Amino acid sequence: MTRLKLIGGIAAVLVTLLVGQALLRTAPSADDDSATFLVGGRSFRPVVVGGLAVTVLGIRGASLVRRPDGQILDTGGVWVIVDVELTATQQTTAVRYLALADRDGNTYRVSQRWHQAITEGVPDLQPGLPVDGEVAFEVPRDAATQLSLRAGEHWSVAVGLRSRAVTDIALPVERSEVDRWVADRDPAVLVPPAVVL
Amino acid sequence: MVLAALAIVALAGGLRHTPAAAAATTTAAVSDTVDSGLWTAAVTEATAVRTIDAYVPQPGAWLLSVVIRIQVRGPDGGTAADLDRIASLPGQPGLTAPAPRWVVLRRDASELAELNPNLPEEVEYLFEVDGGTPVPARVIVQVSGYRTTRGHQWSDFGPLARVVVPVRNAR
Numbered sequence: 001m002t003r004l005k006l007i008g009g010i011a012a013v014l015v016t017l018l019v020g021q022a023l024l025r026t027a028p029s030a031d032d033d034s035a036t037f038l039v040g041g042r043s044f045r046p047v048v049v050g051g052l053a054v055t056v057l058g059i060r061g062a063s064l065v066r067r068p069d070g071q072i073l074d075t076g077g078v079w080v081i082v083d084v085e086l087t088a089t090q091q092t093t094a095v096r097y098l099a100l101a102d103r104d105g106n107t108y109r110v111s112q113r114w115h116q117a118i119t120e121g122v123p124d125l126q127p128g129l130p131v132d133g134e135v136a137f138e139v140p141r142d143a144a145t146q147l148s149l150r151a152g153e154h155w156s157v158a159v160g161l162r163s164r165a166v167t168d169i170a171l172p173v174e175r176s177e178v179d180r181w182v183a184d185r186d187p188a189v190l191v192p193p194a195v196v197l
Numbered sequence: 198m199v200l201a202a203l204a205i206v207a208l209a210g211g212l213r214h215t216p217a218a219a220a221a222t223t224t225a226a227v228s229d230t231v232d233s234g235l236w237t238a239a240v241t242e243a244t245a246v247r248t249i250d251a252y253v254p255q256p257g258a259w260l261l262s263v264v265i266r267i268q269v270r271g272p273d274g275g276t277a278a279d280l281d282r283i284a285s286l287p288g289q290p291g292l293t294a295p296a297p298r299w300v301v302l303r304r305d306a307s308e309l310a311e312l313n314p315n316l317p318e319e320v321e322y323l324f325e326v327d328g329g330t331p332v333p334a335r336v337i338v339q340v341s342g343y344r345t346t347r348g349h350q351w352s353d354f355g356p357l358a359r360v361v362v363p364v365r366n367a368r
Contacts (some may be wrong), residue, residue: 074305077316099273112310141314195280 014064021158036161039151041156049165050153051090052125056169057132058083061144061181062188065136067114072187076108079111081188082149082171084118085132088125089141097155097166098135107150111136117192120155125145133193144178147171214240217232225340225358228266230346233342234351235276236312238283239266240302241319243362245332249323252299257328259368261286263338264303267319277311279354284322285339287359332366 041047043056062079064072073079086095098110098120110119117123118135125131139147152166225231231238244262246255247254254260256266269276286292292362300309303319312318338360 045316071307072305073307075316076304077313105272106314108313109274109311113307138313138316140313143315188266 002109034162034189037165041166041167043169043172046085046087047167047169048089049151049167051088051093052095052151052153052176053085053087053130054081054090054095054149054151054167055085055087056149056171059083059171059173060188061173061178062120063182063185064094064187066187066189069114071114073113075138077138078144079188080137080139080147080171080173081134081190082137083132083134083191084149084151085130086118086125086151087130088127090127092127093152094121094135095125095151096125097150097152097161097164099150099152100137100139100171101148101168102139103146104143106143108137108143111138113138115189116190130196131193132189132196136188136190141178141182143175144181145175147173160194221341222356223358225360227360229358230362231340231358232340232347233283233340233357235269235343236275236280237268237270237272237278237286238342240264240338240360240362241266242365243338244335244365244367246367247322249301252301252306252323254298254325255293258293258325259328259332261289261324261336261364263297263322263324263327263336263362264319265322265338265340266317266319267312269312269314272314274311274313277365278311279342280309280320283341285341286324286336287339288333289324289326289333289336291326293325298325299323301307314316332362332368333365335361338362 025028039047039049046053046055060081064077066072099107101107116135118133123131149169149171150166152164154164155161228239228241242264246260246262249260249262265284284297285295301321302309303321309320339356340358341355341358344353
């Protein structure tokens with residue numbers, strides 16, 4: 001009888017611990033509380049995050065990119081070039097986070113291999129003066145057909161994207177398009193930004 | 198009782214939080230993969246050259262190019278600032294500075310910027326050596342990186358491995 005009580009006691013402790021663990025796992029973690037807030041959307045339609053409206057107007061790709069200084073940049077993946085329109089909706093602002101994300105959770109920040117005319121922090125955006133231009137990203141070829149544009153007003157080294165809103169605009173790209181981009185060895189030149197009047 | 202005690206410890210996560218012992222600097226072979234958590238690095242070759250593309254050393258000096266194949270393993274490429282400083286040449290005489298003068302991508306000689314996940318790159322670390330120093334038959338390349346994680350950050354940046362690399366003389 002004593003042995004039965006002992007086993008019963010151990011079983012009760014274990015069951016209590018397991019139930020406690022199960023409850024803890026269903027509660028939001030600190031990471032959940034500060035997760036990035038994704039605002040979904042589609043190309044050719046403005047997606048608003050905070051005081052910034054982002055519209056994807058086109059997508060193309062290349063195996064090589066020619067920088068403004070003439071240097072040609074190669075890649076082990078493929079260059080994905082996105083035509084975006086950026087608009088400040090309320091006050092002067094800028095896009096301070098700009099990346100492509102794939103379905104596996106990897107992100108590919110706007111290329112820093114040269115100072116692009118549209119990049120994180122540049123240009124300043126004034127309300128009522130949309131800016132349209134191209135921006136380039138370097139991504140693995142296998143990821144190029146499953147990308148979305150992440151753009152937001154806020155990002156910092158210390159905080160990252162915690163609790164911030166960013167776009168999640170799906171970029172429709174077919175495998176055949178990627179193959180064509182990779183085969184084309186003519187360097188792409190990006191269209192510089194211009195105010196849309 | 199023993200099983201119950203083990204179950205309690207495991208459920209409390211006690212075993213998962215045991216700190217890993219700090220690893221010592223190891224010796225690696227050419228092309229061996231050195232794991233730094235956020236990235237892996239493999240030293241593949243070393244070459245003595247006069248110049249590479251637009252990278253010209255001071256008059257009389259020459260460049261010792263060390264090629265390291267780097268692959269970012271994390272979900273983003275936020276490691277570029279660290280990748281500048283992962284290679285050093287302990288014991289190599291004649292260096293004008295302990296750090297490489299330039300760090301460039303081998304594919305097009307553009308300067309290293311952020312590397313992306315799943316896009317391995319061969320990166321050239323260009324060390325400047327004064328003209329009076331002969332080209333060595335081999336060089337010791339020390340690869341530095343991170344050892345452990347603390348919270349969400351990788352920590353304890355320092356030497357991970359040393360690689361003895363034959364030097365090809367192309368001066």
